[in-house]
Amino acid sequence: MLRRKRFWFAIMAILPTFAIFGWVRLFPIIETLRLSMHEWNLLSKNKPFVGFQNFIELFGDNQFLDALTNTAVIAFGAMAVTIPMSMGLAAIIYHRTRSRFAGFYETAVFIPHVVSLVPAAMAWKWIFDAKLGPLNALIMGLGGDALPWLFDPVLSVICIIFLVSWQTLGYGVLIYLVGFRNLPKSVFEAAQLDGANGLQSFLHMSVPLLKPITLYVSVVTLISGFNVYAQAYVLASDTQGAPGRQVRVLVLDMLENSFQNFRVGYAAAEAVILLSIVLLLTLIQFGLLRGKGGR
Amino acid sequence: MSANARVRRSNFLLDVTLFVICILLLTPLILLIANGFKTPQEMLVWPPTLFPKDPTLQNFHKVFTETPLLRWMFNSLTFAILSTIAIVATSALAGYIVGKFPFRTVNVIFILFLATAIIPFEVYMIPLYFQVKALGLLNSVGGLLIGYLVMSFGIFLIRQNVIASIPDELLEAARIDGAGELWIFWYVVLPLLRGPLAALAVLAFFQAWTTFAWPIIVMTRKTSFTIEVGLANFQSAYTIDLSLLSAASAAVMVPSVLAFVLLRRNFVEGIAASGMKE
Amino acid sequence: MATVEIKKLRKSFGDVETLHGISFTIPEGAFVALVGPSGCGKSTILRLIAGLEEITSGKIYIGDDLINDVEPKNRNIAMVFQNYALYPHLTVAQNMGFSLKLLKKSKAEIERAVKHTAEILGVDKLLHRLPKQLSGGQRQRVAMGRAIVRQPKVFLFDEPLSNLDAKLRVQMRAELKALHRRLATTTVYVTHDQIEAMTMADIVVVMRDGNLEQVGRPLDLYDTPVNQFVAGFIGSPAMSFLPATTMAGSSEMVLSDGQTLSKPTYAALDGRYTIGLRPEHIRLSGDGASFKVTIEASEQTGSETLLLAGLADHKVTILLRERFDTPIGGVHAFVIDPAAIQLFDTKTGVRIET
Numbered sequence: 070m071l072r073r074k075r076f077w078f079a080i081m082a083i084l085p086t087f088a089i090f091g092w093v094r095l096f097p098i099i100e101t102l103r104l105s106m107h108e109w110n111l112l113s114k115n116k117p118f119v120g121f122q123n124f125i126e127l128f129g130d131n132q133f134l135d136a137l138t139n140t141a142v143i144a145f146g147a148m149a150v151t152i153p154m155s156m157g158l159a160a161i162i163y164h165r166t167r168s169r170f171a172g173f174y175e176t177a178v179f180i181p182h183v184v185s186l187v188p189a190a191m192a193w194k195w196i197f198d199a200k201l202g203p204l205n206a207l208i209m210g211l212g213g214d215a216l217p218w219l220f221d222p223v224l225s226v227i228c229i230i231f232l233v234s235w236q237t238l239g240y241g242v243l244i245y246l247v248g249f250r251n252l253p254k255s256v257f258e259a260a261q262l263d264g265a266n267g268l269q270s271f272l273h274m275s276v277p278l279l280k281p282i283t284l285y286v287s288v289v290t291l292i293s294g295f296n297v298y299a300q301a302y303v304l305a306s307d308t309q310g311a312p313g314r315q316v317r318v319l320v321l322d323m324l325e326n327s328f329q330n331f332r333v334g335y336a337a338a339e340a341v342i343l344l345s346i347v348l349l350l351t352l353i354q355f356g357l358l359r360g361k362g363g364r
Numbered sequence: 365m366s367a368n369a370r371v372r373r374s375n376f377l378l379d380v381t382l383f384v385i386c387i388l389l390l391t392p393l394i395l396l397i398a399n400g401f402k403t404p405q406e407m408l409v410w411p412p413t414l415f416p417k418d419p420t421l422q423n424f425h426k427v428f429t430e431t432p433l434l435r436w437m438f439n440s441l442t443f444a445i446l447s448t449i450a451i452v453a454t455s456a457l458a459g460y461i462v463g464k465f466p467f468r469t470v471n472v473i474f475i476l477f478l479a480t481a482i483i484p485f486e487v488y489m490i491p492l493y494f495q496v497k498a499l500g501l502l503n504s505v506g507g508l509l510i511g512y513l514v515m516s517f518g519i520f521l522i523r524q525n526v527i528a529s530i531p532d533e534l535l536e537a538a539r540i541d542g543a544g545e546l547w548i549f550w551y552v553v554l555p556l557l558r559g560p561l562a563a564l565a566v567l568a569f570f571q572a573w574t575t576f577a578w579p580i581i582v583m584t585r586k587t588s589f590t591i592e593v594g595l596a597n598f599q600s601a602y603t604i605d606l607s608l609l610s611a612a613s614a615a616v617m618v619p620s621v622l623a624f625v626l627l628r629r630n631f632v633e634g635i636a637a638s639g640m641k642e
Numbered sequence: 643m644a645t646v647e648i649k650k651l652r653k654s655f656g657d658v659e660t661l662h663g664i665s666f667t668i669p670e671g672a673f674v675a676l677v678g679p680s681g682c683g684k685s686t687i688l689r690l691i692a693g694l695e696e697i698t699s700g701k702i703y704i705g706d707d708l709i710n711d712v713e714p715k716n717r718n719i720a721m722v723f724q725n726y727a728l729y730p731h732l733t734v735a736q737n738m739g740f741s742l743k744l745l746k747k748s749k750a751e752i753e754r755a756v757k758h759t760a761e762i763l764g765v766d767k768l769l770h771r772l773p774k775q776l777s778g779g780q781r782q783r784v785a786m787g788r789a790i791v792r793q794p795k796v797f798l799f800d801e802p803l804s805n806l807d808a809k810l811r812v813q814m815r816a817e818l819k820a821l822h823r824r825l826a827t828t829t830v831y832v833t834h835d836q837i838e839a840m841t842m843a844d845i846v847v848v849m850r851d852g853n854l855e856q857v858g859r860p861l862d863l864y865d866t867p868v869n870q871f872v873a874g875f876i877g878s879p880a881m882s883f884l885p886a887t888t889m890a891g892s893s894e895m896v897l898s899d900g901q902t903l904s905k906p907t908y909a910a911l912d913g914r915y916t917i918g919l920r921p922e923h924i925r926l927s928g929d930g931a932s933f934k935v936t937i938e939a940s941e942q943t944g945s946e947t948l949l950l951a952g953l954a955d956h957k958v959t960i961l962l963r964e965r966f967d968t969p970i971g972g973v974h975a976f977v978i979d980p981a982a983i984q985l986f987d988t989k990t991g992v993r994i995e996t
Contacts, residue, residue, distance in 0.1 A: 079465035100491035177386035255727035264715035
């Protein structure tokens with residue numbers, strides 16, 4: 070009797086949230102999957118079913134492939150930079166936990182992550198500016214040649230990777246710091262007695278013991294890397310000033326297809342591909358974690 | 365060298381290294397703020413100056429009086445506050461239910477919450493856009509809010525906390541004493557969730573404040589822009605005036621940084637919790 | 643193998659001094675137990691010898707070398723931690739070989755040394771297992787193996803048996819002792835269990851609150867404790883203490899209930915003292931001083947009887963190596979050889995020779 074009452078309370082209480090959830094999460098997700106197999110140009114009432122045609126067309130679409138490549142390069146590039154740097158930085162900050170500056174280090178490292186995407190991108194945009202930015206001024210002052218950072222196809226991608234890494238570094242350091250704090254202290258003392266110096270302890274003990282965290286940070290950085298948009302929007306305006314065109318990323322391509330090319334079904338197919346990539350990465354993470362004997 | 369002195373020396377070197385790295389990390393932001401104080405002409409000087417020769421407040425004045433920046437800030441703030449309230453409210457209740465009422469239906473609902481947590485917003489925002497449009501809520505805070513009413517991770521966070529720090533016996537005792545379920549939730553459970561709810565609030569606020577892709581498709585009218593979108597489009601409208609742009613960016617940036625420095629503990633707690641969810 | 647000399651060792655954590663000038667010497671090849679209640683500083687001394695903590699003042703010598711400023715890895719010592727501190731991500735073989743790997747020894751050499759040590763400890767079949775796949779006793783052995791492989795001059799043990807169940811503990815005690823006989827390395831062994839100290843050590847160091855109470859052979863500590871603390875710490879069940887008075891010229895100690903215990907040497911004393919009685923010295927009958935107690939509790943283990951009794955407003959523990967059934971609340975007489983009665987100064991706790 071009591072159990073029934075509790076059951077109904079639970080259902081009633083969770084219903085509003087679940088209803089909202091169903092409408093703003095479940096429904097759109099299913100819609101995306103559904104639309105990806107249809108053709109819709111925003112205006113007509115007609116939404117013919119086209120099966121996998123959108124997907125087939127996507128893989129022949131140069132703009133899409135361009136966006137996919139750029140996005141992948143940015144995502145993996147940012148990950149490759151962020152992981153070692155945040156692990157190393159966290160190691161040093163952890164080592165100096167008792168210093169009176171520890172609070173300053175943690176705060177300073179995290180501020181880039183806290184500054185919202187657009188102002189941060191603005192700051193870097195000026196630095197990278199070919200004609201007015203201090204980076205080129207510094208290079209020329211050292212005797213080198215000025216580079217068109219934001220307009221060269223390769224360099225502009227590097228700039229975005231740099232910006233994304235700069236922003237993600239603080240997050241990585243934070244997570245790694247938590248990881249370091251949870252490492253068993255006696256294991257390090259044993260290593261010290263066995264003859265390991267600081268660097269050897271780090272390489273042979275910290276790095277392997279932090280593998281679960283490294284895995285987690287990798288996947289999170291990769292996934293947010295694949296969703297990059299704001300940074301490209303601001304940094305990579307092409308020569309006419311159109312934002313984000315210099316370095317096409319997946320989200321940009323998707324939005325363009327939907328709202329400028331009036332091909333919603335096509336854009337939905339792109340979204341599904343993005344989803345598949347994210348799911349794949351998450352599955353790989355879980356697989357790798359389990360492979361190491363799980364938790 | 366004595367062991368003591370050796371440790372002190374290496375500590376000093378590490379401190380210096382960390383200091384330099386931190387300053388380097390913050391330099392772009394410092395330069396941005398400095399640029400806000402330069403005159404437009406000084407911004408075009410080559411080689412560029414790092415700090416303004418003739419600092420002026422005219423940019424900031426202009427930014428606040430002649431551009432819609434304040435309007436944008438108002439939009440962002442309203443949106444962020446409302447989103448935070450919605451997320452905290454739904455997460456608290458839903459998290460409590462999925463944590464302490466393990467009926468099969470409830471568990472299924474929880475799995476649905478969890479499963480969608482990994483799916484990035486960008487994947488389903490296009491259909492959501494059309495739903496918002498159908499309701500006629502484009503270009504309004506309400507429309508923005510639709511995307512940020514619930515947070516799967518928030519529900520998960522509260523659930524974990526509820527399981528870990530609210531003993532079943534406490535709830536049973538209250539029930540035996542005759543308390544109604546809602547009363548229990550409001551007077552027993554919520555006070556115990558103060559810490560995690562605060563961390564969640566900070567996280568939710570931060571998420572709403574910094575979101576970009578969603579506002580940019582939902583808000584097309586300049587007056588309804590959020591700060592992020594407004595700033596991003598600023599560059600095309602005011603391309604020549606870099607100092608103005610910098611001032612605007614600085615004006616947007618400084619409050620969030622200050623808020624962070626003050627609320628650091630809550631912030632860090634929230635983000636660290638998101639790291640441990642795995 | 644080397645001697646270890648501790649000279650006037652002091653250690654402070656911040657403003658709090660936890661070691662107040664400790665000095666003692668450990669002869670080469672000896673097994674020395676550092677024993678005392680929690681917080682007495684025994685683990686601190688061990689960590690200072692290892693170099694895991696910094697010395698505030700004083701000197702430590704290993705052999706002829708002053709090692710105050712020598713890094714832990716260069717001190718030629720090895721330590722077994724209380725929780726073993728095995729490298730969780732490395733196999734048993736890798737755990738044991740880690741120090742050699744850091745010394746850049748060849749793979750063949752490492753394999754040989756690891757195999758040899760593993761055989762001594764009986765873990766040679768476990769070489770490719772991970773620590774989490776081992777039982778408590780096996781982990782302990784691997785931890786020891788890791789220490790042994792380094793062929794150090796001094797072994798340091800930090801309460802290595804306290805995480806094992808009682809039966810395993812007894813077995814490991816014997817094995818450790820046998821190992822020490824075989825390797826003959828100087829060993830410093832920290833424990834809070836005085837039975838471990840007594841049964842394993844050549845020399846026992848008793849500590850309390852950062853001070854050295856007594857250093858000596860186990861049986862010497864038992865027979866001639868230097869003060870009341872050591873007397874009460876060594877020996878299980880613990881010695882019972884009660885106040886007594888004597889008058890100059892009288893060979894009797896008077897307890898507060900009027901009973902007396904006689905010993906000729908008491909005639910030289912005058913005033914209030916504290917008497918110590920070891921439970922195992924009290925017998926049911928025979929020659930010696932006799933006294934009556936009220937039985938309050940009785941525990942039979944099959945071969946022994948442990949009695950808790952009241953004597954002159956104080957509690958006395960009696961251990962009889964036989965079965966003895968007696969009603970609770972009843973009064974019974976017991977006997978003790980006067981030579982076995984210890985006498986202590988009531989104010990300072992120092993033992994008085996009688």
